[in-house]
Amino acid sequence: MNTDVYKESPVVHQPAFIDGHSVEIPILKVLQQDGTVYEGAELPEIDQESATKIYKTLAFHRVLDERMVASQRQGRLSFYMTALGEEAASVGGAAGLKPQDMIMAQYREQGALMYRGFSLENFMNQMFSNEKDLGKGRQMPIHYGSRELNYMTISSPLATQIPQATGYAYGQKLQGLDAVTICYFGEGAASEGDFHAGLNMAAVHRAPVIFFCRNNGYAISTPADEQYAGNGIASRGVGYGIKTIRIDGNDILAVLKATQDARTYALAENKPVLIEAMSYRLGAHSTSDDPSGYRTREEEAKWQAHDPILRMKNWMLANKWWDEAQETTLFDKLREEVLAAVKVAEKIDKPPVEDLITDVYDEPPTLLKAQLAELKVHIKKYPEAYPFTAGRIK
């Protein structure tokens, strides 16, 4: 009851306004750009094997992004979104969890899915929306999803996954599972009403969900300082009564540490956690965007120097867990594999016309079946107008 607030607030007799700076929010940094660990820093659980897996995932991410942007420029792909410069947030987040944890992402977290082992073919089939796409070619590129890998299919409307993640985690709690939900979103999406709903409900109903905000400084062209006036997104955690931490999002060890700790806490206490990972969107918002319309090269260059992948590489090298020869082999192999996979995926057929009406409901209703039947008759009448499907209609 609010009686508590009434009773427990310290009493003053002269107006005492508080403001955004009434709370200090430290930022966790573990790894320096040159690969050395800060003195006294607490390391996450990590060994050579897990580190190598993480690093290889980061490398795959970088190569895939690079190649797909090129494919898009060549007109082979309609659309793409990179996570250039902020790959540590998604990959490190996934690495800090268990495979049974649900990942509910925004769209720039393909790294988490890579870490979970989504195959190159699966990525390609989605991007080329061919008939082998798990999503049946229905969504724009990068809207991946996999039940097997507990990675919720991406939805374009922003922030809708936030209250959904609260509900998902509440269900996990009801079942008593050893599982939490991680929910990714950008600092832009955090302005949506659904953000407010999701965080408040998680706190009130004690859902084991990790809210992971990627604060990369921009929402398309809108800089963070036109998005909010408070102390980042972390300062909002205070208002919801949610345990909150701010981290360097380009520091894979900080991401890993925060996520591991958050998971332990969320599960033990049945409570949400908010992580704000500070980073920078080094690339364009998407292949449809040109950032030169709203920011400077200098600003970008400054953040180039914080490359999270290079930072991890430096650490791996320093640890002698990795060497330059391995590096060259890995990147060469990845580039080749991706190129080959593009060539395969772009040749695979579009989904059959029947897929137009499946999955709208569990079973197509009568009217929808009639619409399909009519469509088939029509296509047969004008086969040249519908080249992808005409030949395949029985």
Added chain:
Amino acid sequence: MNTDVYKESPVVHQPAFIDGHSVEIPILKVLQQDGTVYEGAELPEIDQESATKIYKTLAFHRVLDERMVASQRQGRLSFYMTALGEEAASVGGAAGLKPQDMIMAQYREQGALMYRGFSLENFMNQMFSNEKDLGKGRQMPIHYGSRELNYMTISSPLATQIPQATGYAYGQKLQGLDAVTICYFGEGAASEGDFHAGLNMAAVHRAPVIFFCRNNGYAISTPADEQYAGNGIASRGVGYGIKTIRIDGNDILAVLKATQDARTYALAENKPVLIEAMSYRLGAHSTSDDPSGYRTREEEAKWQAHDPILRMKNWMLANKWWDEAQETTLFDKLREEVLAAVKVAEKIDKPPVEDLITDVYDEPPTLLKAQLAELKVHIKKYPEAYPFTAGRIK
């Protein structure tokens, strides 16, 4: 840019989670229940004349609420909502402002409208939705509004007025007016997405709006501790970077002081302020509600002892600005006036049938005119079925 946050956060190398208790929020109290002012308390601007006006408004509020609940029980009125026990929030808020300031209320702030001088007849005509109602009898009782008095017509959907208040205040700023907007809402409504939108936008776009949360412990049957898990609503101000103050909502001098200071600040800085007034909804949510289904008499009794009107009376008496004789005269007169006004208002005709189609648009479209014409023919055919209007159709 978020670069600032990135750069300015103090750096740590071991996880340091913050939580709801990272910020301490004091509560402002000026007046004690016995009518004495706390030692060292800073008083608002107030003199005998303004104090008397405030006190008479509080008295009118108490009497109107009492009488209208009785009228509803007698079946003369369909619905009513009191503000029993929290009248100081609305009356004190209005008293802290200038007449040109816009008031955008939730529904339990009739006190602010009383303070502005809305006539007893106007109140009655709205409640009896007769043809003299400024709102043309279209909304349920207590949904008052007056352009003349800068009191925005109440809308039932909760929290919609919050981003609207931001927009309204932004418009005042654009015009360079000596005017701010005050926006009232309950701690329940503060859970809506519109709350998040309104506060964040006000902070980012620097709108001179005073967000005034009446935290009265309940949203219908839902206690505040099932509404949020943070430190009240004030703790959210921190997240938006909004100057925030918590006050004793039953302390008229604290309300007045906070509102006066908030107005000065909002206007000078073009920035929003958040006030959280702690109070208690002593009555039922509305005449349709029965609180015995969800709370105890003891809890209510505890809050009876904090009656804001009695508290002000004690202060007035102590100041010798008021005496018991005046008290009796005032309350007797008010009761009589209200009773008489009910009798008048309930006999006034319903609005004419033409009012069905006005104000949907600035001018009724063709189809709507045709629908009205058809309706009139129909009513003439079955006059006994439409007794309120049949006799008045030409």
Added chain:
Amino acid sequence: MAQMNLLHAINNALDIAMTENERAVCFGEDVGHFGGVFRATSGLQEKFGKLRCFNTPLVEQGVIGFANGLAAQGSVPIAEIQFADYIFPAFDQIVNESAKFRYRSGNEFDVGNLTIRTPYGGGIAGGLYHSQSPEAYFAHTPGLKVVVPRNPYQAKGLLLASIRDKNPVIFFEPKRLYRASVGEVPLEDYQLPLGKAEIVTPGSDITLLAWGAQMEIIEKAAEMAAADGISCEIIDLRTILPWDIETVVNSVTKTGRLVVSQEAPLTAGFASEIAATIQKECFLHLESPIARICGMDTPYPLSLEKEYVADHLKVYEAIKHSINY
């Protein structure tokens, strides 16, 4: 069998659903301890515990967002929106999320377990924000099912079917009838089919079609018409989406005339869809234009409610007009 009002029937259906399936969860504003402002969830928290029946914070977009997530997880959420007039803050979660969840994922994920209950409709002196009938807003949304019961028996059977259906269902409850409509309801479990209209009264001269609380109105009009010797075939659509075109087509093919009545405003209401479809399917059988008797194209009024609504007299006039066309 027991005498129940519509609220009891709903409460009874919820009780059965929560008893049979421990993953069923009921929530919404004031739904917990208090049992909802209309008391539809009365006693459920006591019986099934606070984790399975609870108050939510006051945020409809959150209620449905949470429900979507819970449904995707495999639980069986039964979410209440306190008044249908307040469903709009959740419109995005329903129309862009619930409705498209299965489709967009290629059936990797779905929210088929979701049921949304909400009281709708006028006739209670509620004015423009406690009287709306927003079914048409949802009917334009493939992926949703939309169901409206007309009495306690229908309410229980259709609600149980909605909860068990593997698609997101919006279940509109006619609040004017919550206590007013009383009837015999089996105590045991039963279901009524979704997507099937019901011929409530067979007839030969004209077809009358409605749903929910409006059924009472057309039945009253049919009685008046019967006194004039007009035989009305009365159909309760029951499911608005996907709707039972076949039953309506068969009826109109037989009678040659159709009056559709809805509480919501005329323009772009669901009656329009019915008229559009039937004029096509029954073109050669129609002996008079299809009539739509609906609310006027304004917000729902308060003091002029009587004049505004599609009452039995207006429906009766439409019947006569159609017959004499």
Added chain:
Amino acid sequence: MAQMNLLHAINNALDIAMTENERAVCFGEDVGHFGGVFRATSGLQEKFGKLRCFNTPLVEQGVIGFANGLAAQGSVPIAEIQFADYIFPAFDQIVNESAKFRYRSGNEFDVGNLTIRTPYGGGIAGGLYHSQSPEAYFAHTPGLKVVVPRNPYQAKGLLLASIRDKNPVIFFEPKRLYRASVGEVPLEDYQLPLGKAEIVTPGSDITLLAWGAQMEIIEKAAEMAAADGISCEIIDLRTILPWDIETVVNSVTKTGRLVVSQEAPLTAGFASEIAATIQKECFLHLESPIARICGMDTPYPLSLEKEYVADHLKVYEAIKHSINY
């Protein structure tokens, strides 16, 4: 006169509106410095300053809530929703607030100065969340005006009329045509009337009706039909709400046949309203059923877009079917 594409025409209309009225304000996500993701507000911040043209935080319910308040205050807000697919979080602010603001207050307050601009429609490989045509959702809402232009000339004249109209207007911009549609546009100020359909091509055998980007489709179908000797009367509805019943009734009374085409799914789309009204008004003149050629009753697909859409071939088939009925 100048050659402009649809985006330029809109930008030009905004420029004129902001120049003539210093209380006009443009805002929305990315609308400020960048000029919007489609660049419709390009140059406006530079010209009119940051206070009158700006980025909002990413929150559609806030954008429209803010706009409602600003309009009530007497300013002239022109709010952009980045894609019509993302208008739903603002549905409550539009349907319960903008639409009912004047009515509920008895005209004490209104938001008549409000205009909401938003790009809608498919044909751009956008899949289910960048292709929707949600006009019907708003058409069921008395109090709103809903406008859709088909080309640059129409866009400028209708947008200026929408901004100046004393009612809240939703202005849907056919994004497929943003750059594709180019035409002569006067540089000076002019307005086209709201609530008036336009007979684009007179004809005698059948009436074809559509709006926005779909106009191109029915014009193409009409050309094919012309080759068969069928004379089509082509009407652009232009305003969806309140719509111009008279023009359509007059046309169908003359031709006896009607094909309505819309991008949105069939069920409960606005074509249904048109069919429902016209079957009544023109009952004795109709020589064949009114045909609706629409999107299928599914979300908007990606890879099967070509098959899904109401293309000219489907419209052409409907014309022939109607003529040969």
